[in-house]
Amino acid sequence: MATKQSSAEFIVEQIGGAGHVTARKIFGEYGLYCDGKLVGLVCDERLFVKPTAAGRAYLGSVTEAAPYPGAKPCFLIAGEAWDDADWLMELIKRTAAELPIPAAKKAGRRRVRALP
Numbered sequence: 001m002a003t004k005q006s007s008a009e010f011i012v013e014q015i016g017g018a019g020h021v022t023a024r025k026i027f028g029e030y031g032l033y034c035d036g037k038l039v040g041l042v043c044d045e046r047l048f049v050k051p052t053a054a055g056r057a058y059l060g061s062v063t064e065a066a067p068y069p070g071a072k073p074c075f076l077i078a079g080e081a082w083d084d085a086d087w088l089m090e091l092i093k094r095t096a097a098e099l100p101i102p103a104a105k106k107a108g109r110r111r112v113r114a115l116p
Contacts, residue, residue, distance in 0.1 A: 003043060011023070011042060019096060037101070046077075054094040063075070
């Protein structure tokens with residue numbers, strides 16, 4: 001079951017105070033970004049947050065699951081928790097603070113073919 005755009009928009013609205021938060025479509029699901037860092041995924045109407053030590057400490061008891069087959073386990077956030085904007089925003093803030101800044105993409109080099 002694919003994630004509805006309205007679900008991703010709701011989560012972005014809830015965590016908006018954590019920084020510059022956006023959602024981008026990724027393979028039919030949504031990636032959640034905070035200040036340019038991928039902090040989580042919304043897959044099959046479920047919220048997954050990237051695992052960090054700060055997130056684990058904040059959550060206490062965690063449930064981990066893979067957002068899609070072959071993926072590394074992430075923290076699975078129960079749907080009931082989505083309504084607590086302050087709690088969810090704090091989790092995202094702590095997660096984003098611990099994640100590294102993404103490396104800048106290098107401009108692709110054009111290959112020049114030698115003429116025979």
